[in-house]
Amino acid sequence: MIELQGLTKRYGDKTAVDDLTFTVRPGVVTGFLGPNGAGKSTTMRMMLDLDNPTSGSIRIDGKHYRELHEPLKHIGALLEAKAIHGGRTAYNHLLCLAQSNRIPARRVDEVLEIVGLAPVAKKRSKGFSLGMGQRLGIAAALLGDPEILMFDEPVNGLDPEGIHWIRNLMKGLAAQGRTIFVSSHLMSEMALTAEHLIVIGRGKLMADTTMADFIAENSRSYVRVRTPEPEKFKDALAAASIIAVIDDEGAFEIEGAESAKIGELAARNQLVLHELSPQQASLEQAFMQLTAESVEYHAGGPAAEAGEAAAPAPQWGAAWNTHTGKEA
Numbered sequence: 001m002i003e004l005q006g007l008t009k010r011y012g013d014k015t016a017v018d019d020l021t022f023t024v025r026p027g028v029v030t031g032f033l034g035p036n037g038a039g040k041s042t043t044m045r046m047m048l049d050l051d052n053p054t055s056g057s058i059r060i061d062g063k064h065y066r067e068l069h070e071p072l073k074h075i076g077a078l079l080e081a082k083a084i085h086g087g088r089t090a091y092n093h094l095l096c097l098a099q100s101n102r103i104p105a106r107r108v109d110e111v112l113e114i115v116g117l118a119p120v121a122k123k124r125s126k127g128f129s130l131g132m133g134q135r136l137g138i139a140a141a142l143l144g145d146p147e148i149l150m151f152d153e154p155v156n157g158l159d160p161e162g163i164h165w166i167r168n169l170m171k172g173l174a175a176q177g178r179t180i181f182v183s184s185h186l187m188s189e190m191a192l193t194a195e196h197l198i199v200i201g202r203g204k205l206m207a208d209t210t211m212a213d214f215i216a217e218n219s220r221s222y223v224r225v226r227t228p229e230p231e232k233f234k235d236a237l238a239a240a241s242i243i244a245v246i247d248d249e250g251a252f253e254i255e256g257a258e259s260a261k262i263g264e265l266a267a268r269n270q271l272v273l274h275e276l277s278p279q280q281a282s283l284e285q286a287f288m289q290l291t292a293e294s295v296e297y298h299a300g301g302p303a304a305e306a307g308e309a310a311a312p313a314p315q316w317g318a319a320w321n322t323h324t325g326k327e328a
């Protein structure tokens, strides 16, 4: 479980993360959404102790990251596949991580098997494709067999097979009772993967709810009807006091009535229907609706704010030795 309480991060007078309070629970995939610049990466970096909050706190299974004894055994993360030292073989890369966290070497073979890299374990990661690099990053995240896993944009640049694989991996890990927290810009992918959603905009919490409720609450649902007898259908609707609007294609859009009721109404009036379909917005439409106001830079809008030079970021994992060394 990951618990955020009043988490705030300011860079000068810019508030990147603004008083975030939420809990990421085990057993489900929780999606982390927000427009560009909303503060997702900053939040994830603070969760991994790569950045200090200005105020507020983060608890990983009840403890601060620094209090975790061998953090890799509690929380694993895929931030950027590029962080891998290209000169090493996949096996050696993982072995170094394992050794610095006192994880037995046999676990390296296990994770290579899980991510499907066993056949190329002795190859240098320099020659790896993007998909192989992602798999290696995931192998590193799984190394300590942690109960909590975080993935920042895990499917970026992957082919459909790779996307499918990561989706099933995350769902499988959640089904084992682990806590899975994942950010992605690909709404259609998120809709297939996540059961719960945390949505932020301009650093603030905008939604903390199930996927189904998020879509229902932030979009319009209606029944779409096409008929070759629109005038008669209009009369039938009017007689039943049902209000409809007609779209550009001449189809009826009816809110507040179930499709069964509309179908029965048409049957009673002996009307032919060519379409009778309940319409539910996609996650993307619901997301756009909710976050329209909080998008930092619209297309064609103002350029990035001046003076926002981002400091080079420490890599996650760089401090593993220090932490375990200090507290071992």
Ligand SMILES: Nc1ncnc2c1ncn2[C@@H]1O[C@H](COP(=O)(O)OP(=O)(O)OP(=O)(O)O)[C@@H](O)[C@H]1O
Residues within 6 Å of the ligand: 011, 014, 015, 016, 034, 035, 036, 037, 038, 039, 040, 041, 042, 043, 308, 309, 310, 311
């Ligand atoms: N080191 C830094 N110094 C100054 N400003 C920063 C720094 N890091 C992030 N910011 C600013 O904080 C805000 C949040 O950035 P962050 O990268 O966390 O957003 P994000 O939701 O991950 O965006 P994206 O989806 O584009 O990756 C942005 O306005 C960004 O410019």
